[in-house]
Amino acid sequence: MKFKFLLLLSLMPLMVSAQKAYFVDGYHGGVYGHYPKWQTQFMVDKITEHQDWRINLEIEPETWDSVKVYDPEAYKAFQEAMTQAGFAERIDIVNPSYAQSYLFNISGESIIRQFEQEI
Structure with a gap:
């Protein structure tokens, strides 16, 4: 048993690979929030420029x-x-209603129905 444990422990660096880390900053709110007016074109430009990026x-x-x-x-x-x-x-x-729900003004049933998926 001790041998199997040591073997597994010695192989762990080979089985585990490092993941890339990503930084994300977000904006929302339209004219009432803090989404910069340049942001939409910036996203188009950058994802076109960097073919390996995913957003x-x-x-x-x-x-x-x-x-x-x-900015039409x-x-x-x-x-x-x-x-x-x-x-x-x-x-x-x-979907912003899923990721950033406003749940303070609705009932429990409404909250459940918001996240219910139709099959």
Whole structure:
């Protein structure tokens, strides 16, 4: 038993690989929040420039509505990029009502129904 344990312990560095760490900063809130006006075009530019990047976006509809008004060119560029092969696969859109729910003004049943998945 001791031999098996020592063998396993000696092989652990070979079985475990280091993971890359990523830093993410987020914005939300549209015109009432702190999503920078340059951010949409920046995302298009950077994910185009860095083909190995993947991004995860949790941006509520209010922000997209705001971008569409104050930076329609960037909004259209992002919208078009999302239809291009090689770009859309590297972007994960997360539902903001799931990731950043506002649960203070609803009942327990509403909270449960918000997270219920239809099959």
